[in-house]
Amino acid sequence: MSLSKKMSRIDSSPIRRAFELASKIENPINFSIGQPHFPCPQNIVEAMKKALDNGKTSYTLTAGIPELREAMANKYRTENSISYATAERVLVTSGISSSLFLLFNALVDPDDECLVISPYFLMYPSMLGFYGAKVTTLDQNFTPEMVSKLKDRKFKLIIFSSPSNPTGKILSKTQLTALAELAESTGAHLISDEIYELFDYDNKFISVGSFYEKTITLSGFSKTYNMTGLRLSTILAPQEIITALTTLQQYTVVCAPAPVQWAGLEALKTDMSSYIQDYREKRDYVYDNLKDHYEVEKSDGAFYFFLKVPIRDEDFVNKAVEKEKLILVPGYIFCEDHNHVRLSFASEWDSLKKGIAALQRLA
Amino acid sequence: MSLSKKMSRIDSSPIRRAFELASKIENPINFSIGQPHFPCPQNIVEAMKKALDNGKTSYTLTAGIPELREAMANKYRTENSISYATAERVLVTSGISSSLFLLFNALVDPDDECLVISPYFLMYPSMLGFYGAKVTTLDQNFTPEMVSKLKDRKFKLIIFSSPSNPTGKILSKTQLTALAELAESTGAHLISDEIYELFDYDNKFISVGSFYEKTITLSGFSKTYNMTGLRLSTILAPQEIITALTTLQQYTVVCAPAPVQWAGLEALKTDMSSYIQDYREKRDYVYDNLKDHYEVEKSDGAFYFFLKVPIRDEDFVNKAVEKEKLILVPGYIFCEDHNHVRLSFASEWDSLKKGIAALQRLA
Numbered sequence: 001m002s003l004s005k006k007m008s009r010i011d012s013s014p015i016r017r018a019f020e021l022a023s024k025i026e027n028p029i030n031f032s033i034g035q036p037h038f039p040c041p042q043n044i045v046e047a048m049k050k051a052l053d054n055g056k057t058s059y060t061l062t063a064g065i066p067e068l069r070e071a072m073a074n075k076y077r078t079e080n081s082i083s084y085a086t087a088e089r090v091l092v093t094s095g096i097s098s099s100l101f102l103l104f105n106a107l108v109d110p111d112d113e114c115l116v117i118s119p120y121f122l123m124y125p126s127m128l129g130f131y132g133a134k135v136t137t138l139d140q141n142f143t144p145e146m147v148s149k150l151k152d153r154k155f156k157l158i159i160f161s162s163p164s165n166p167t168g169k170i171l172s173k174t175q176l177t178a179l180a181e182l183a184e185s186t187g188a189h190l191i192s193d194e195i196y197e198l199f200d201y202d203n204k205f206i207s208v209g210s211f212y213e214k215t216i217t218l219s220g221f222s223k224t225y226n227m228t229g230l231r232l233s234t235i236l237a238p239q240e241i242i243t244a245l246t247t248l249q250q251y252t253v254v255c256a257p258a259p260v261q262w263a264g265l266e267a268l269k270t271d272m273s274s275y276i277q278d279y280r281e282k283r284d285y286v287y288d289n290l291k292d293h294y295e296v297e298k299s300d301g302a303f304y305f306f307l308k309v310p311i312r313d314e315d316f317v318n319k320a321v322e323k324e325k326l327i328l329v330p331g332y333i334f335c336e337d338h339n340h341v342r343l344s345f346a347s348e349w350d351s352l353k354k355g356i357a358a359l360q361r362l363a
Numbered sequence: 364m365s366l367s368k369k370m371s372r373i374d375s376s377p378i379r380r381a382f383e384l385a386s387k388i389e390n391p392i393n394f395s396i397g398q399p400h401f402p403c404p405q406n407i408v409e410a411m412k413k414a415l416d417n418g419k420t421s422y423t424l425t426a427g428i429p430e431l432r433e434a435m436a437n438k439y440r441t442e443n444s445i446s447y448a449t450a451e452r453v454l455v456t457s458g459i460s461s462s463l464f465l466l467f468n469a470l471v472d473p474d475d476e477c478l479v480i481s482p483y484f485l486m487y488p489s490m491l492g493f494y495g496a497k498v499t500t501l502d503q504n505f506t507p508e509m510v511s512k513l514k515d516r517k518f519k520l521i522i523f524s525s526p527s528n529p530t531g532k533i534l535s536k537t538q539l540t541a542l543a544e545l546a547e548s549t550g551a552h553l554i555s556d557e558i559y560e561l562f563d564y565d566n567k568f569i570s571v572g573s574f575y576e577k578t579i580t581l582s583g584f585s586k587t588y589n590m591t592g593l594r595l596s597t598i599l600a601p602q603e604i605i606t607a608l609t610t611l612q613q614y615t616v617v618c619a620p621a622p623v624q625w626a627g628l629e630a631l632k633t634d635m636s637s638y639i640q641d642y643r644e645k646r647d648y649v650y651d652n653l654k655d656h657y658e659v660e661k662s663d664g665a666f667y668f669f670l671k672v673p674i675r676d677e678d679f680v681n682k683a684v685e686k687e688k689l690i691l692v693p694g695y696i697f698c699e700d701h702n703h704v705r706l707s708f709a710s711e712w713d714s715l716k717k718g719i720a721a722l723q724r725l726a
Contacts (some may be wrong), residue, residue, distance in 0.1 A: 002519070002550065003607050004472045010610060040420040048622075057403040058592045094457065094594070094616070105493075106694045109367050127614055130468075141626045156365070187365065229421045229621030231594075244366050247373060251703045252464045253457070258592030259411075295722070325691055 009130050022327045029355040031343045032327040034165070036226040038275055039215045043227055047266030050192065051259035060255045063246045064092025068261050071218070071268050072234045080207040080218070082236065091242050093249060094231040094256045096195050100127055100250070102245045103216065108133045108156055109191050115150065117160035119167050119306060119334040121193065124159050141170045147178040155188035163196040163205065166334040166342040168299025170204040177194040180212035195220035196302040198272055201280040204300050214238055225308045230260045279303055282345045284350055289356045293363035303346040306331065310363070324358035326334045372493050385690045391470050392718040394706045395690040397528070399589040399666070401638055407588055409703050417431045423618045427455025431624050435582070437598045444573040445580070445599065454605050456612060457594040458620045459558050459583045463490055465608045465615070466579065470552050471519055472497045478513065480523035482530050482669060482697040483552030484556065487522050500699065503532045510541040518551035526559040527567065529697040529705040530669040531662025533567040543575035556585035559665035561635055564643040577601055585687035588630045593623045642666055645708045645715055652719045656726035666709040669694065673726070676701045687721035
């Protein structure tokens, strides 16, 4: 069977391998999960059922239902301080992965240079590489001076997630400003993946789009409301980009699932603060109980820690499974070295405490 | 704003332009619609609501829920006479457009030659062209002799829909055999898009997969059950292809919407024969009332006719809108000439009769 040449550039995600590993172990402590441990709030589920009762099972407009585009524009203006946001600049699509696929196809040619902040969400370099682009990385603790050294490079695209998957790091205003200036001076598209924006434990999060109008802002419903299986996200971008992405969406995704778009409207009205408070306490608990055992930066957001481990990451992951039934994700899929593991604290207290005790024993 | 070079190869679909045109006219007769006029059956809607009540809002396994893969394998064995179908050979994905996107990315390299049966679903040549492939067409009324003349060509992929969008044509066993032999001798992947399989008015439909095991069979729920906005489809293919597509799906679609997969299970149990009977009568009505006014082949299936018109297709479409408020789709997006229009008879009787009378006046 002959496959395309591109297919040799990707392989099965190690996160999924962790998932399969977990399914084979009895009563594992699973710290590998990339989704909240709480259920999708009931009001959102009811809104989706109501949409189904109202016959919302047919194609919607390609760019999404006008009601959700308008509500998202309003959210961007009021919650993200993005004053120029309008419904026309919003595309509704089917999860951040679909957003990335649309963007990489619409913006990137083979051999284009792209800058990715590291550690990174594994899909950025994987899919950029799949499409033949060349990836340069810059550590998340970069200074403006480090960015200005890149001024003479020809970047087509700059991408990062803040809060970060896998580290929980939230980029500072100084850092975001440096990236926006680099985008402006090199003509690169600046993509800000803000899917974890609500998981912001110390009120540090800023949308780069609030001060740089050419930003391409990615927002998701999956993580905030545990709608990971419902496939809904939005892109806010300059009008020309939205027009191009909408054309490409006609030929690929077609539209985000219709009843889910109506559920998204309800999701935006849902108060998630008690869930965030729970995760803030878990973030603190994990840090307080691991900081004397591992080299680790305190996570600002999302629900991850990126721990430096004393042995090679894959060996550590195997040891954790064998000795403690603890599932982790090896760090090499998020960065260029083999010295870290990713830990998700999106779990119940009981399981979290057991896992942290296990990690103390493994140090 | 700099876009990728690929983006210059596609433009906004004229089908959507027809859609927008329809939204601007008061009380149009809309024959441009590519979806059934009946609602999604209530038992399917209820199954989806039940899945939501059962908390099915999280990611599923990448390849789909095992229950649906198993049910589809069973459907392929019993309804399509595809004896080798197993759950492991089935990938659940998010609509035929997503299936095509996965396949074209996984199988086709720039400059690969692809054979498309014409008239064709506009996405085949559009997306193959987008990815840099070269498209050759072969008229749907081809003979085995015409196919054997192509034996020395190096095709990477052969694709067709049967029943056809836009003509309703169902390929004969002789024709399918010729295509399978061409695929076998040239090493091409054979893709059979069977989304309209249930709309088969004279019991002519055969799955090429029933006698050629390397076939890649595409099946959808959208048209059969009017679930176009729910985004669900499946691919049956050799194991190596399914493995590759599943890897690519991890990085793009991630999974089909979770509650919709459960609704798909219920859909498979739904008797659609009364709906099909209604469309059979409409097919006959359209043919009987147009055959003396237009050059037209009797449609075997789907819910389309492809009419030869006396003037250039776009002029005819404009004239139909202006004189009769009748919305049609110009034929050039489905074939290489400007001599046809596509008519969808997925409509209520009242509207259908008005539209056919208008077409008689326009002849």
